[in-house]
Amino acid sequence: MIKIKKTEYRPAPVRETLIQMKDISELMIDLAYSAALFNNRELAEEVMELEAKIDDLVYLLNMNLMLAARDKYDAETLAGVAKVGSLTNAISDAAADIASLVIHGIEVHPVVREVFQRAEEHLARVVLSEDSILAGKTVDDLDLAAEVGVDIIAVRRGMHWHINPDKEILMPEDVLVARGTDEELKTLVKAAQGEVDTLG
C-alpha cells in the first residue's frame, strides 16, 4: 500500500515545511484516533496517505537544510532543525501505527465504543461528486459551519492536502475530512454526494 517514491529536490522554505509537517502530524493524530474509536477503515487509509506525505516532507526538509548550511555554526543549529523534523516523523509514524491497527482488522474493544454518544463530534471523510451543490464553491462561501454545523478540517485533491481549506474552491473528486455530530455529517455526505439541492 505504501509506495516508496523518490523525493526530488525542490526549493522549499524550511519554516513553512516544518509548520506543514506539524499541521499534518496533528491531523494524523485526529484521524487515527477517529479511525480507531469508530473502527473506520477509510479514515485509517487517509492517515497512511498523510504518512507518505510526511516522509516526502522530511526528505525535502533535510535536502533544503543541507543546502542552507555554509559553516560550522550553520551546521550545528540546522542539525537542531533536522532533529525537530525527524521527531515529527516519529509522531507521524505512531499515528500511522494506530491507523494500521484498524487496517489490519485489530478491533478496539466495545469498552471504548460503548460510551460513544450520537451527539458527540467525530470525523468523517466524503468524496465530492460532480453534481454536488458544494462543487465550485469555497468552504467560506458555503458557510458549512453555520449551515450544517460541520467543520471541514482538510481537503485532499489527489496527492495534495489542504490543511486550512477555507479559501479552497471545492472540486469534484475532492476528499473532504469533516468534524461534526453524526447527524451533521450525514447532511454533509448527502450534499457532497449530490443527493440534495439545498443545504440545511
Add this chain to the structure above:
Amino acid sequence: MIKIKKTEYRPAPVRETLIQMKDISELMIDLAYSAALFNNRELAEEVMELEAKIDDLVYLLNMNLMLAARDKYDAETLAGVAKVGSLTNAISDAAADIASLVIHGIEVHPVVREVFQRAEEHLARVVLSEDSILAGKTVDDLDLAAEVGVDIIAVRRGMHWHINPDKEILMPEDVLVARGTDEELKTLVKAAQGEVDTLG
C-alpha cells in the same frame, strides 16, 4: 526535573482516558513547536509537565484495561486499546524530545526564525496574578477571543490541566496557555499580571 512518581489505581473510563491522552498529545505538539520556533523555554517546560501527565495516564489506562478483561476475547481486543495508548505515549515522547532541545539550549537556526512575522499567531504562557481582572471569571465570560483576539487553549492549575477551559473559573496562579499574535498576547499578559483595569 522529571519526577518519577508511582501512579496508584483509580477507576477511570477507558475511552475518556484515551481522549484525554489524544488532546494532551496534540497540545504537546503545538507547545513543543512553538517552543522550538521561538526558542521559548517556558513553553518547553510545560511540555515536560504534560509528558509526566501522559505517563500517569498510560499507567492508569493499562490498569483499567487489565481489570476490564474477563475472557480471551476481551484480552485480544483490549490489547488493541493498550497499543493505541502506548503509541500515544510515543507521540508525547517525541514532543518532549523537541522541547528538550530547547531546554538543553540547542537553538533552532535563524533560517527558521527569520521568516517569522509579527502578525503571525503563536503560543505564550502567562501566570495569573491575584489582582488580575481575569481572576474569578470564566474564559467564556471574559470573551477573550472577541475582546483581545486571543484563544485560551489550556489552563494548568498545579498539576491539573484543563484542555478545553472555556467554562473554567480562572484563579490566581493558574497558568494560561494562549494563542494569538504578538500584540494580542502582550495585551493578555498585561491583563493576567494585573497591570490593566479593563480589557481591550
